[in-house]
Amino acid sequence: MSHTLGYTVNCSLLFTELPVNERPQAARDAGFHAVEFWWPFESATPAQAEVDAFVGAIEKADVRLTGLNFFAGRLPGPDRGVLSHPDRAAEFRANIDVVVGIAERTGTTGFNALYGLRQEGVDPAEQDRIALENTLAAAEGVAKVGGTVLIEPISGSEDYPFKTAEEGLAFVAKAKEAGAANVALLADFFHLAVNGDDVAAVVREHAASFGHIQIADAPGRGEPGTGDLAIDELLSASQAGGYQGLVGLEYKPTVPTTESFGWLR
Template identity: 85%
Template structure:
């Protein structure tokens, strides 16, 4: 790899052969100093002992928790976020305070807020209004810990409204207009590529504004080198154009997780 960007391991897709709280140490043993997670609990408001065990697992492993999703319902699966769902909006708003408390203890500053799927029988305009309201609330909620809310285009579901970088950037502009400045694009090169975006153009035009980058190869979502995405080129260009954050390894390993990092040595 010809760029100098550092990596963070998404432990919701990697090391899944281990219980969640053993994964940070596995990432450290594989040579990484940072990890990120989807929401690692069943509930939007888990018991304090569950939170303590998770935070201890991060601390004991000697890694940094660089990113965390807000509660997003069943992921992967039927929900892909709840912030635009009227029936689950209360769960999302209750989750904001929990996320902020975890952030205070871990120093985490990047928080992915998944929009949620379109729902039958619910007016899309009402879902969009609610999404805006809840994203603004989330941004205000993590501002006190220096946090940024990340907005991510997602592939694999026709009913997910944000599919391209342009979709997400338009929503981010609305959030900023509504009074929350700490919101940014999560550029997942796999999702963008699968949805037909010109990833190189997105990097060229917006790299300096990215809140976070995640990678997997496409098609297939395996580790770099298992598909045809020019990931090294894209990351080198992102760095050249001003991106200074970490790169999330959010792939489904095609070999056991510890062996899936061979591409890094090449």
């Protein structure tokens, strides 16, 4: 089996040996035409000069910015998103405008809204209500640029509510019922595999409705070939099942980033 899906390089995990704004050019030099980023700024509402420098780096490198996380607090780190955090709702809402502004300049259409961990002393139902409200606001915001809000199950945090595709899809369904058509699952094959999902079954049943795919091998989260996940077969099956988007390379290279692309040849 082989697929013809294109790749986008996650420059928040790859090329980390370089400053953020030098990574788009490094990806271009390595032969890629598309990049994605976690939220690349410290603040939810960075200074305009910071935004201009980031967008300028994308433009100068002549790559397409295909994906961007909404502000997610400290990532990597203790936050894992703020979508469901009542005390950060204003910060998240303010971030939507910044994200849309970047999208208007770059053509980005995929926006990952990390849910955030369960918080001590906060009713989970209240967190879920806030998350839904924030998701609807984000979906309305990015609809202006033809964007999709992505919901991602992740591994490594016991207090993160979405670990399986089923849990992520249940929230996506809730958002759709509430009127947001442009919300979809981000299927990160590494996270799903580590959390015990049958990734092949998830692909078989849901590939056509994936909003985005990201890959890393499991265990370890290294480049494909460093673990035992059947990534090529999963991507072929995803394409056969109707997925037509790009595939995000979101792994932690076990060798210098440029050498970590050996599996592609």
